[in-house]
Amino acid sequence: MSSAGDGVSSAGDGVSSAGDGVSSAGDGVSSAGHLLEVKTLGAGYGIVEVLFGVDLVVDPGEVVVVLGANGAGKTTTLRAISGMIAATGQVKFLGESVLGRRPDQLAKRGIAHVPQGRGTVTALTVEENLRIGAYVRSDDQIESDIQQWFEAFPRLGERKDQLAGSMSGGEQQMLAIARALMSRPKLLLLDEPSLGLAPLVTHEVFDRLREISASTGTAVLLVEQNANLALEFAARAYVLEAGRIVLSGNSADLQGDAAIQKAYLGV
Amino acid sequence: MSATATTGASAHRSPGDWALKVAPWVVLFVILAIVPFQFPSFRVEQFCFWMTLAIAACGLNLLTGYNGQISVGHGALFGIGAYTTGILITEFGVPLFGATVASAVLCFATGILIGLPALRIKGLYLALVTLAVATLFPLLLEQFSAITGGSGGLQITSPQLYRGEMRERPIRLESPVAGLENDQWKYFVFLGITVVIFILSRNLIKSRVGRSLVAVRDNEVAAESSGIPVSQVKIVTFGLSAAIAGIGGSLFALDQGQLYPSSFTIVLSIYILVAVVVGGAASIIGPAIGAVFYGLFSDVIVQQMPDRIQPARAVILGVLLILLMLLAPGGIVGGFRTLQAKWSARRSSALNSGPDPIV
């Protein structure tokens, strides 16, 4: 199934760079350098297939976004990568094939996943959420990391003994991200962090995320419907349609091309 | 499963197919008709007991299999049917099968009563409540020993002409047919009632009402929004299910002629449930197969086992149940259907050499 590559070349008349990006990943020549490398990923729920061969790569420290309409398979892609659902194809993380591993095994290897909507453990307090985020760690800096988060987000600090479920949507989303980062991951998978948040709050979340990613060197693979916001945030982007990657390229190029904007991003 | 159904329905109505469809029924009826003449009387009476169990399982299947409400307490409803019949005949001189009708009505009402809390209590919690009902029931029988006879049992008697005078005698179903002995007559009467109940419940399931039962089981919210009165459906199903279990219990009373609280413990409830799931929940004939399976297991196979490993019976049954849930949650009927679907899929794919039909 080389459909992904085909799709890009046929669609990418104007944006040749997009085709390049994919073909270099598709060839797998430089696989050693990639943090995450996904090839011909297929997945679904029961008998309903959702993904039909997704290829993408994420390099260390890089921020990448997967765009697409509702039902395109964005969430499924993330769930397949982090082992939450069964998948076919190839998923390599740090050069090691990790397809078929359980999410907790991937978490140990450095993949943190903030799932859509319910990233917090609502029955635990704010502080306990952060602590549980560091489950895979056993170093002595956990306490200081928690304190850092409280300093960075005073609102979390003020409510550290409250149940996570009692906080607002934006606060819960921040907590979920903070909890994921508590594991000091190499790759953060983020599923629609803007969902259900007010635009102002969304912007704040993304600003914070950018700062953290830049300062810690954590790579981010983001899934979003809000294309403009995401393209501002990410360096590179893939466009997913009906379970296939139909387009990829640098955010700036995608943002600059009106035709693509219209055809795929619904702007 | 759906594949089987469509092949069956869309098949050309060739005489061969028709024969294939009818033949099993003919064989079944011939066997059922021969059975009472092939076995000694005690076996025939055991078959009568299996039939009462099958009826109760049929009732439970409506509730659990088709409507998704779990009851671990149908033994209690079975018991209410049995005791109602016994008391009506002994104390009030009601004719035998008149008491059966009355028991069904009373159990329907009881079912409605239990169904009311079931509107708010679901799933495992409903199972817990019904489990408690089943555990409590034999104690209730002892508490109200004035009418139930308590642990000493209830002897079901009716005034009968005996040696020229009317006396209270243990009830019996006298065979009106010269060639049939009493137990054989009883067998055919019970068989008739069992068949009628299974046919009626089949018709119910195939009807609009039956589809709404399944709709409520599969998704209550969706059923509600498509205009199905969910609460009513659930309550009435509970009532119907209870009424059928009550008929089973009533026949049990007529079969035994005496009732004891220790026959209506939680164990009975478990066995009724076992009959449903082993045979195949949500299949019409499943409970009957399950009841026969259970009867064969406990009345024939276990009795042949050496003494020392008698307790292994519970182990075997327990392991079997777990394996069944893991490997063939659809029970015997479900497992058979899966096998058949696989087989016909292989055959059709071999014939068409096309891709496997999906969905």
Place this chain on the structure above:
Amino acid sequence: MRDFLQILLVGIGDGAVYAMLGLGLVVIYRSTGLLNFAQGEMAMFSTFIVWTMWSLGLPMWLAILGGMAGGFCVGALVHQVAVRPVGDPHEKPLAVVIVTIGLFLGLNGAAQLIWGTLDRSMPPLFGRGQVTVFGVAVAWQKIGAVIVLGVMVLLFYLLFQHTKLGLAMRAVASNSESASLVGIPVPRLLMLGWGLAAAVGTVAGVFIAPNLGLGTNLMQLTLIFGFAAITLGGFDSLVGAVVGGFVVGALSSVMPRYITIFEKMPLAPAFILILAVLLFRPEGLFGKKQVTRV
């Protein structure tokens, strides 16, 4: 008045044991969302292990530890081979109910095969001694049961509130998906939860056996009292199990002695309690609303 007090104390002693059984049920409910109808049989089975070790000459406390270890293995095994493969109890309640019933039958039969059908005698952990307070005799065994229950609750509190393992178990109970994503090996923790519940059940069994006689039907009705306790307390609340246990113990001891209708069925108050709580306050006294409403 004195006989009321005497009967009440009997009930409170029983209640401590119902609470112990309830603790095990709560641990399983919290980790797997499941009402374990086989909990009583798991406890019965491991109590027989205690008895075996004790009758082989081990000191009682060592036998109890051994029984708890044995019970832990039974619970963990049961989860691995039977419960886990079935799937989510809230999606497939029937399958789960049937599996726990299968376990119930299987463990009971296995115990009969191994230990036979004679009731065994087991000495009370705290002896047969009594103290007399205001003319009312209180068995040391009762006082011991309350103390042991207190210790168990304390240990559970420390485990759940002050250890990483406990935190992980709570995370799994609340949101197993998120728990898995932060690196918690969920299946292993569930297995641990089942083992723990069975181990706790052992202690309940050790306290019940001297009063009922150690037979394979040790727990069959006691379990209903345990369920009543956690229904009242809230399926997910450890404190609730304790409070519920005492209330159920007191009610089912006192009511049959003073209210004729309950005379022959001490189980009835427990049943009424289960029904009433599920109807009018399904989350119980201490439970969380979201969890109990299906």
Place this chain on the structure above:
Amino acid sequence: MKKTSVQVSAALLLGFALIGGACGGRDDSSSSESTETTASDSTEAAFIDPAADCTDYKGTQGVTGDTIKIGTVRPESGSYAIYDNVTKGLEAYFKSANAAGGLPAADGKKYQVELIKKNDEYDPAKTPALVKQLVEEDGVFALVGNIGTETNKSVRDYLNENCVPNIALATGSTQWGDANAYPWYISGLPSYATEANAWISYLEEVNPTAKIALLYQDDDFGQSYKAAIEKAIEGTKITLVGEEGFNPLAGSTTEASVAKLSQSGADTFIVGVGGTACPLTLSFVPTTWTPMTMISVTCASKTALALAGGKDEGVYMAQPTLDPADPADQTNPKVVEFATQGAAAGLDEAQIQGGIASVGWGFGSMFALGLKNATTVDRAAVMNALYSLKDTTFGLIRDEVTVNTDGAKDPWAIEGFRIVQRENGAWVEKAPVTNEEGKSNSFAGQ
């Protein structure tokens, strides 16, 4: 879909049709029509006259050559499986007899016994089918040592209508005294009412103003005690100051009942419960209450009293049999015979000393006595022999207890008890055996 299910059921039915073939067809000669026995008042004629009382009488069913088939029904699994040890003793008796050449009968032959056991789990709904299987399919001569009051009651009409002996019932319910209506039944235990009467007689002697607290099992068994006690204290100064029923199925202990009784002001405590609950009841007696305690004979075995946690010291009971665990009885030839031959027949030490298997041994011995005394090897003859015992003994009955029966006038074989008290783990005689020949039914108010 439908097709599938039918095929499955057809296959299953075919399966058991095959079993049916193996079991053989129906015996057309058996008819379920029957008549009820009328009481025979004649003292000269035999108690049972099958020619007058039985249609289709099969007096020698189960006897082929020198083998005699016997059936028994007991709970092998389930909550009452403890009573299976009775059957173990019964089996040991027959094994031992077979090894010695067989049971002697009036015809001079010695019969090998083939014992067929069925498991009804103590459920009276299961008993009828199994008993009918024993009678109709296995073709037994008689039933011996069937366990349980309700289970035996559930087949009483059937067995009496078909004239099949049910010998040595393992139950002392007072209803077995109705030999007029049910002449094919004979109990292997003393009537519970006779036992209760023995307690009260002793109390009248030692404490004529006794105030009794009674704990009774709330079923036929315990209610028999209760009724007999109430009848026996009529006209005496003994009073019943507290009573509590106990339901063994209710899942609770007797502890709260004992607590309440302990506050009743009673100086005598009668424990009319059986099974495990009885010894455990003793362990619940608070130290603040020190009544004279009487326990049911069903609880007197070593196996049971081990559960009392030492609180069995000082309790009284009415004892009709020898106790294989009692050093004083161990030299008695009956006990020696049971211990040596029982061991040879496979009983282990715990079973021999336990006091339950020895009861079953006695049941086997009772049947042997009937067979030996019978004029011919015939069902009615054996029953008539058992209903006309004269100064004989069987099993482990105490030597001083006289064994006499006389049809419906005296249907109870064992009617004598001595009063004993538990001292240092052994029974010590407090009052010698009193034989109440022929009075058992009157104690029960019959």
